[in-house]
Amino acid sequence: MELHDRLEEVFRQVFDNETLTLTNEMTAPDIEGWDSVAHINLMFGIEQAFGVRFKGNELAEMKNIGELKQFLIGKGAS
Amino acid sequence: MAPPESPSGVRASPPHLSTVCFTPQDLAQFSAASGDRNPLHLSEEYARATPYGEPVVFGMLGVLAALGHLTDRQDRLLQRLSVEFRNPLAVGIPYRLEALETSAERACVKLYDATRLMLKATFFFVSGHGDVSATNVREAACFTEAKDRKKEDLPAGTRVTGLYGPATSELAEVIARWRLSEKGITAMQITAMLWASFVVGMELPGKRAVFWRLELTFHPEDRPPDTPLSYDVTVQDFDERFDLLHSAGTLSATDTRCATAGMWAFVRQDSPQPSLHRLTDLLPRSDRLKGKVALVIGGSRGLGAAITQALASQGCTVFLNYHQCRAEAEKIRASLGDASRLIELAQGDASEIEWCRTLRQRIVERYGGLDLLIGNASPPIRPLSFVPEKVAQLQTFLAQSVALASMPMATFLNDLSERSGWNVLVSSAFVKDRPAEWPHYVTAKCAIEGLAQWAAVHSPKVHTLIVRPPKLLTDQTNTTVGRQGAMEVERAAAAIVARITCPESSPTVQILETFELNPEASR
Secondary structure, three states: OOHHHHHHHHHHHHOOOOOOOOOOOOOHHHOOOOOHHHHHHHHHHHHHHHOOOOOOOHHHHOOOHHHHHHHHHHOOOO | OOOOEOOOOOEOOOOEEEEEOOOHHHHHHHHHHHOOOOHHHHOHHHHHOOOOOOOEOOHHHHHHHHHHOOOOOOOEEEEEEEEEEOOOOEOOOOEEEEEEEEEOOEEEEEEEEOOEEEEEEEEEEEEOOOOOOOOOOOOOOOOOOOOEOOHHHOOOOOEEEEEEOOOHHHHHHHHHHOOOOOOOOOHHHHHHHHHHHHHHHHHOOEOOEEEEEEEEEEOOOOOOOOOOEEEEEEEEEEEOOOOEEEEEEEEEEOOEEEEEEEEEEEEOOOOOOOOHHHHHHHOOOOOOOOOOEEEEEOOOOHHHHHHHHHHHHOOOEEEEEEOOOHHHHHHHHHHOHHHHHHEEEEEOOOOOHHHHHHHHHHHHHHHOOOOEEEEOOOOOOOOOOOOHHHHHHHHHHHHHHHHHHHHHHHHHHHHHHHOOOEEEEEOOOHHHHOOOOOHHHHHHHHHHHHHHHHHHHHOOOOEEEEEOOOOEOOHHHOOOOOOOOOEOHHHHHHHHHHHHOOOOOOOOEEEEOOOOOOOOOOO
C-alpha cells in the first residue's frame, strides 16, 4: 500500500471517519475532531503504522499533511 | 429485507443504537465490586482539582455498558478485548452506544457524546459458552487507598504483585445492572476486567491514572474452583513525551493464568500552584493598593489565586471567594506570609443573590465599600459538540457562567461607582480564536464581555477591564497536551494588577490582551 493510503487509513481509524480523504494541503482545523486526545492517538497510530518515533510534539509543528508525508519519507517510510 | 444472520443469531449489520447514562450510584457500585477506589471517580473535591472538574466515570464501566449492549451469544465465549478510552466519560450525560457486530466472533461498540467518540471497545469471541454464574470467584482483601506514584517512581521494570478478588455480592449486582448474562462471558472474565481497572487506578500508576488503552486476553478456565487470584504486573515503558505508562501483567489462580493484560495510562502531574516568588519577579511588592478593598470571585485556584496574591502583594485587602475549595483558599492565604492578614476568606456560591447581599453587608460594614471586583469564576469546562442534542448543555453552561459574573456585578456596581473603582472581568483569547470544541465557552465569555460593556456605559465612573488571556496553565489545562504552550497564571495576574495600578488609567473600557511585562515599568 502506498504511503498516502496507509496514512489515510491511520487517520480514518483515529478520527473514526471511514470517508476521510487526505490532501497535502490539509491542516488540523480541516479535520473534525482533531483535539488534544485525538492528537496523541494520531501520533501513536502513525508511530505504530510506520515504525517511526516523533521527537516531543514534533507532529504539532508540521504545517500540513504534505509536510507530515515528507517527514515520513525522510524517516525511510515508503 | 433483513440483513443476514450469523449462526448464533447475531446480525451482521446495520449497527444497533441505544443510549446509556451513568449515575453516581453506578460508580459506587462498580467501585465496591472492583475495589478501584481512585478518587478521580469518587471524590468531587479531588476531581475538582483535575482537568475534568468533576468525577469521571470508570473507563471499565463504559466497557461493561458496551458489552451489555451486544446481542446475546449463547454459543460463544469471549477470548479477548481491545479498548481505546478516547475521552473521559462524565456522570449524567446521555451517551450514544453504537454496536457493529460483523459476525458472532467479532463486535465493536463505540460510545459517543453527540458526534464525539468517547470509547471504542472491540470484542473477539470463539465457540464456547459463557456463564456468569458458573464460576466461583473468591473474594480477597485488597488495599483501599490508591497508590500515588509519580513518573519518577515508574521506571521500566517496576513490578507489583498482590492478591485480587472482587466483592462477590456487588459483582452480581454489576452483572445484573449491565445485563451481562448470555453475552458469552464468564464471571471470571468480568473479574479480570475489574482487576484491570483496579491495577491501573490503584497500583500502576494509581491515583494519577487516566486509562488510555487496554488489551485483555482470557485463558481457558481450568483452574481449581475457589482458588485465590493473584496478580503480577510490570512496567514495560514510560513515554516521557506524553507521561504515558505501559504496563503488562497477569491475573492467575495459583499457577494457572486466567488473563493477560497490556495497560496504558497517562500519569497526571501535580496541580499547578501559583508561585508568589514568580509573581514578585514580575510585579515587585509595593503599597500602591494600600487601603483598597478587592473581591475576587473564584480566587482559590488558577488565575484567581494568582490575582489574589498579586493584589495582596500591592497592599490591597482581598476578599477571596471560593465555593468548595477551602483547602486551596487557605493555602493561597498562607502563601502570602505577613500579607496573609490582608486576605479574608468568603465561602459561597457567587451566583446566589443572598450570598452576594450578605457579603456586601460584611464588606461595607468593615471597609465602607469596594474598590475592585474581579470576576474570574467559571463552571467546569468540558468540550462540547454544537449539535441539537447538546444545546441544552450549552444553555446550562451559559446560564451558570453569566450568573457567576452578573450577580456580583449587579450587587457591587454602585459601590464601585462611589469609589471610582474597577470592574475586572476575566474573559479569554478564545473569544477571538473560537476553537471548535468550545462553542459554550466562547458564547459565555462573549456574553460576559457584553455585560461589562453595558455596565461601563451606565456606570461611567467605574473603570472596566476585560482580560483576554491565552491558554493558561491551570488545573483545567493540566493534561499531557494541554500544558504545552500554556502561559503561567502569574504573568496574567501581574499584567492585570499592573494595569489597575497604572496612573494613566481613565474610566473607560480597556481590553487586556498582551501580557508582556516590564518589571521596571511596574515598580
